[in-house]
């Protein structure tokens with residue numbers, strides 16, 4: 001009977017239509033006569049959601065029954081983007097759903113476009129977490145994500161008079177993809193003091209008496225796998241006043257203001273995502289967010305473990321916890337507190353459990369991004385946790401001293417506490433010491449962390465604790481969903497969509513690389529994707545671009561290390577060369593559209609200046625009659641996941657040009673190549689492995705190597721590096737006022753001169769420009785270009801997040817899939 005009523009499978013178009021109409025009429029209380037696109041989207045989303053819920057419940061039951069080890073992925077960011085299209089495709093119902101919608105008088109694309117992005121992340125790290133959730137479910141691993149349910153995601157970016165303006169992203173008006181679990185709440189403490197007393201048996205007990213209590217309320221989000229019923233859970237915590245805490249007495253006695261203040265203080269914790277990418281902020285509210293989320297998640301994980309009545313020593317056999325960067329490192333300390341203070345395990349037993357449970361992924365070597373917390377701030381907020389950190393540090397340093405006696409320098413170098421004023425806690429060191437495995441996210445990056453920032457720890461723990469798992473992206477979203485035409489063409493050649501589950505099957509395309517008909521179909525799809533982007537650019541900026549021009553795209557967070565400034569200087573240099581040419585010479589040039597997009601952290605003045613330079617250059621170049629279609633410059637406002645989905649398929653060339661050794665991996669490089677574009681890039685992050693896979697004749701590499709960066713910086717500091725002459729010309733032109741009031745850009749130029757050119761723009765500029773010339777030449781030979789992009793795509797199998805997740809599962813987590821019927 002249960003089965004009969006639970007059957008929501010809409011294996012037919014009509015059933016889908018019926019469900020959409022039912023939801024519009026009953027759930028939304030709208031009539032079909034006033035059903036607009038938003039209401040139709042909502043109906044479709046709710047119909048799809050019903051289908052997911054059944055599989056979600058089945059999956060959770062199957063996982064409970066299987067009683068196998070689970071992995072918990074702790075991330076402060078999940079940059080999910082939209083859900084409806086992805087769910088329709090993962091469940092393979094899009095075709096008839098779209099037909100059904102069209103008969104109801106709407107276009108599926110328009111409904112999909114109504115959905116607000118779930119933008120609970122800044123950039124690469126948050127999007128990686130989202131790709132990993134897709135792969136975990138698609139590979140049927142028993143896995144949960146844990147995060148924060150921010151009321152405001154990453155801000156929306158508007159460009160006003162050429163400048164970035166931040167607008168709040170309130171995204172929860174209608175979010176059919178989340179389920180509040182009013183029965184799942186955890187009280188979280190802050191502040192207070194530690195009471196210490198001695199038991200009758202002589203043992204010491206520490207009790208933390210918190211001063212403030214805030215309630216964590218769980219919201220669950222279903223994560224459907226591709227081609228499987230497995231539907232995993234993403235649990236996001238929202239903060240509210242704890243029932244005990246909200247002071248009804250104050251309220252009833254008329255002290256509304258103070259009772260409302262208490263409520264707001266509680267709700268503030270999950271109110272907003274910090275908009276900083278790769279930079280540490282050190283604000284108390286951020287630490288509160290981290291502890292709130294970590295404590296609620298661990299309480300939940302421990303509660304689930306306890307249901308099985310196993311011995312505590314079994315914990316690491318049932319639970320793996322992955323730390324997405326250092327942001328959740330407090331989990332190590334909180335688990336110690338639970339085991340020692342609450343469950344009364346002895347320290348060593350507890351520490352063994354903890355260090356068998358956690359894995360830590362590092363995403364950066366940039367010193368300004370390594371998290372550190374001031375000891376006084378930490379002491380005030382989490383007094384008991386500070387004691388535990390001191391103890392962890394003491395035992396660790398004692399063991400180091402035993403092995404390396406009298407090396408006091410080593411002890412102060414590896415201490416969790418940095419002896420600065422004030423003292424600070426080095427979260428990365430704590431994460432390393434408390435984890436079983438530490439991994440970087442691309443080969444070069446994993447080597448760099450072992451030889452630079454974590455070198456001493458490799459000596460202490462041995463090299464096996466440190467490993468590499470090169471990032472990947474999900475081909476479901478980044479090929480099938482973003483580029484349905486290309487996906488369909490590949491399917492036609494390979495015979496099935498199996499490549500979406502086993503991306504190495506793309507290898508089968510290579511034999512068609514010289515097939516003229518195939519090349520034509522391939523390039524036609526690229527052209528249509530470029531046309532679609534050209535139309536978007538026209539509609540949103542009124543700039544006309546020629547879809548036959550070479551589309552050169554750099555979209556990512558704006559950061560000096562990612563060097564958007566070098567790109568725009570290159571554009572200026574191109575502009576100056578074009579201006580200096582005769583008409584005849586100009587006629588031989590390859591037309592270009594330089595497309596930029598990305599957000600600057602609101603407090604990052606230099607990044608905002610880079611945006612202003614890009615918009616200033618676009619105003620001049622796009623309106624220069626001498627130049628016409630030969631060069632256009634476009635800044636795409638509010639770059640986000642949905643925009644990435646239509647930008648990636650429309651590039652001929654994309655730019656991944658970070659100073660060597662600074663970009664841990666990069667993941668958009670993978671997305672662009674997977675969609676049939678080539679890249680210009682430095683020998684950095686995953687660019688190196690992409691080169692190894694696709695062949696160096698298919699990538700435009702340039703610039704100095706990571707191993708030379710230190711010496712080059714040193715030379716700048718001692719004033720031994722004259723500025724590259726082409727760059728000098730560019731700077732002169734900016735200073736002449738060609739792109740508006742030069743004072744606006746003085747800081748950018750200062751960074752190259754007196755500032756010591758920390759990111760080595762001048763050192764790489766000549767090879768950057770000459771490599772762009774090679775790109776122009778290569779683009780003229782359409783057949784060779786088609787050949788190279790086909791071969792490149794056929795060799796991209798390695799960069800699926802499925803491969804990455806299988807590596808984590810086998811080498812770090814030790815977990816197996818669970819079949820869900």
Ligand code: 26Q
Pocket residue numbers: 122123124125126128274276277278279280281282286363364369371441471663664665666667685
């Ligand atoms: C830290 C402290 C306080 C506030 C914010 C932060 C913070 C927030 C976000 C620090 C770092 C981040 C994000 C880092 C990030 O996105 N790193 C990128 O991770 C990708 C996935 O591994 C890599 O591909 C990129 O190379 C890396 O830059």
